[in-house]
Structures are given as C-alpha cells and as structure tokens.
Amino acid sequence: MSTPPLLSPTADARAAADAVARASGRPAHRATLVLGSGWSDVVVGLADPGTAVAIPMAGLPGFAPPSVAGHRGTVTSCLVDGVPVLAVAGRTHLYEGVGTEPVVHPAHVAAAVGSDVLVLTNAAGGVRDDLTVGELVLIRDHLNLTGRSPLSGPAFVDLVDAYSPRLRHIAAEALRAATGARPAEGVYAAMPGPQYETPAEIRMLRTLGADLVGMSTVPETVAARGLGLRVVGVSLVTNLAAGVTGQPLDHAEVLAAGTAGSGRLSRALRALVPAAARS
Ligand SMILES: O=P(O)(O)O[C@@H]1C[C@H](O)[C@@H](CO)O1
Numbered sequence: 126m127s128t129p130p131l132l133s134p135t136a137d138a139r140a141a142a143d144a145v146a147r148a149s150g151r152p153a154h155r156a157t158l159v160l161g162s163g164w165s166d167v168v169v170g171l172a173d174p175g176t177a178v179a180i181p182m183a184g185l186p187g188f189a190p191p192s193v194a195g196h197r198g199t200v201t202s203c204l205v206d207g208v209p210v211l212a213v214a215g216r217t218h219l220y221e222g223v224g225t226e227p228v229v230h231p232a233h234v235a236a237a238v239g240s241d242v243l244v245l246t247n248a249a250g251g252v253r254d255d256l257t258v259g260e261l262v263l264i265r266d267h268l269n270l271t272g273r274s275p276l277s278g279p280a281f282v283d284l285v286d287a288y289s290p291r292l293r294h295i296a297a298e299a300l301r302a303a304t305g306a307r308p309a310e311g312v313y314a315a316m317p318g319p320q321y322e323t324p325a326e327i328r329m330l331r332t333l334g335a336d337l338v339g340m341s342t343v344p345e346t347v348a349a350r351g352l353g354l355r356v357v358g359v360s361l362v363t364n365l366a367a368g369v370t371g372q373p374l375d376h377a378e379v380l381a382a383g384t385a386g387s388g389r390l391s392r393a394l395r396a397l398v399p400a401a402a403r404s
C-alpha cells in the first residue's frame with residue numbers, strides 16, 4: 126500500500142484550483158505542465174483546437190505575475206489529445222527573492238486540480254560535452270545546490286526516483302516518436318542564480334556529475350514528491366555552459382533558443398504530456 130503524501134496543497138492552491146475549475150468548466154486536470162524560460166510559445170501548439178482557456182495569473186490566488194522575460198504569466202486549461210491539462214506559463218524563481226512558496230505554488234496547484242503527473246520544463250546550460258544547443262534532455266536526477274528547500278519541519282520526503290523511471294521511459298518513447306530522436310538523460314544541477322556560472326564552477330559541476338545546469342525545477346520537484354505527484358522533467362539545452370565556448374552568456378540567447386524550437390517543443394509536449402497522464 127502506498128504511503129499517504131507528507132504534504133497537502135496550500136489554501137492558496139486550493140483557491141486557485143477552484144478558480145481554474147470555474148473558469149474552464151473542467152473539474153480536474155490529469156496533468157500539470159510548468160513551462161520554463163523560452164517555452165511559453167508552446168501553449169499555442171499544445172492544445173487541441175478550441176479547448177484552451179487562458180487565465181491571467183493576476184486573477185489566481187498564490188501566483189505572482191512573472192518578473193522574468195520569457196515567462197508569459199498565464200495559466201491555460203486545455204485538452205491535449207483529449208486529456209485535461211493545466212499549462213503554467215510563468216514560473217517564479219528562488220532568485221526573485223520572494224521566498225519558496227510562490228516558487229512551488231504550481232506543484233501545489235497541480236495537486237489541488239487533481240493532477241497526479243507534473244511535467245517540469247526548463248532552459249538549461251549544457252555541461253556534459255556531448256550535449257548540443259536545442260537538444261531536449263530528460264532529467265534523471267538532480268543536484269540541489271540552491272542551499273534551499275521548499276519544505277519545513279519534519280517533512281522527510283524521499284527523493285529516490287524523484288524523476289519517475291516509468292515516466293522517463295514513456296517520455297523517451299513519446300519524444301522519439303514526435304521528434305525522431307531518442308532524448309538523452311542527465312543530471313540537472315540547480316544553482317541559486319541569478320548570475321550564470323563561472324567556468325571554474327562549471328568544471329566543479331562536471332566533477333560533481335552534473336550534465337545540465339539551471340536555476341529552477343528542483344524546488345518544484347521536491348514539493349511535488351512531498352505532495353505525492355509523479356514528476357517528469359525536460360530540459361531544453363539553450364546554451365553551452367560557461368567556459369565551454371568562451372563566449373559570454375545572456376538571457377536573450379536562452380529565450381531565442383526556446384523560440385527557435387517552439388514548433389518542435391509543442392510536438393514533443395503534445396506527445397509526452399497525454400502519454401504521461403495516461404500511464
Ligand atoms: O525558468 P527556467 O529555469 O527555464 O529559466 C532559466 C533559468 C533562469 O531563470 C534563466 C536564465 O537565462 O533561464
């Protein structure tokens with residue numbers, strides 16, 4: 126028998142879920158999708174025609190309007206191949222300095238709307254030598270180098286297989302069918318940010334076993350596992366990590382990589398999300 130979740134959705138998450146149900150007419154959403162920097166455009170191609178209901182975050186309890194470029198600030202209820210999905214385009218990051226609750230609010234809302242699958246996407250730097258810009262990588266495990274946890278008190282959440290092996294298999298098959306390429310898997314290292322890494326820090330991360338580096342995702346995963354959600358994470362390699370090319374890094378480059386691949390990202394998620402929800 127599976128143990129009950131250690132966490133319950135916050136009151137704000139339950140209120141946001143009620144607002145989503147009223148606005149969309151959908152009492153539940155089987156999967157919730159969080160879109161990272163540069164992923165926002167995929168919502169257009171993700172939904173079954175005529176099924177998308179976009180709700181501004183400003184009207185939903187617990188959501189802070191995003192302050193980072195490339196995050197749209199809408200929560201969209203839609204059907205994806207007939208499966209009710211909630212797509213959150215606009216994440217809050219630890220580096221925005223508003224605490225952990227807004228950062229993990231989408232995970233709590235996911236639980237409150239009845240999702241048992243949380244799909245997390247992000248823009249990441251490629252640390253492992255064989256990764257290329259534009260590549261989609263399934264997150265196998267993570268290194269939490271933020272120094273923070275969204276949990277407090279004796280919430281001893283287990284993180285073995287935090288990124289569901291079964292969902293990773295399903296996602297790999299879906300991405301291979303949708304894009305023609307079987308995705309790599311990798312370890313995602315979450316740094317506090319907002320600064321990018323130094324070349325020496327990237328060498329350190331490589332030594333620690335990181336394949337990808339970013340500034341998000343990990344807090345959401347920790348909260349999601351505490352809430353009893355199954356998690357699958359997908360990184361878009363938007364740049365090679367600091368020091369690999371010697372070129373400076375900037376957020377515009379990160380967003381451009383997302384925009385350039387938005388058609389492929391939509392196709393990938395249209396295959397991945399319903400398959401994960403049905404598993
Ligand atoms: O929200 P994600 O993690 O996709 O955004 C990444 C991390 C920083 O917020 C930003 C840096 O360019 O991209």
Ligand SMILES: Nc1nc2[nH]cnc2c(=O)[nH]1
Binds near residue numbers: 249251318338339374
């Ligand atoms: N920390 C970090 N986050 C990113 N998001 C996109 N690229 C990067 C990167 O190189 N480093």
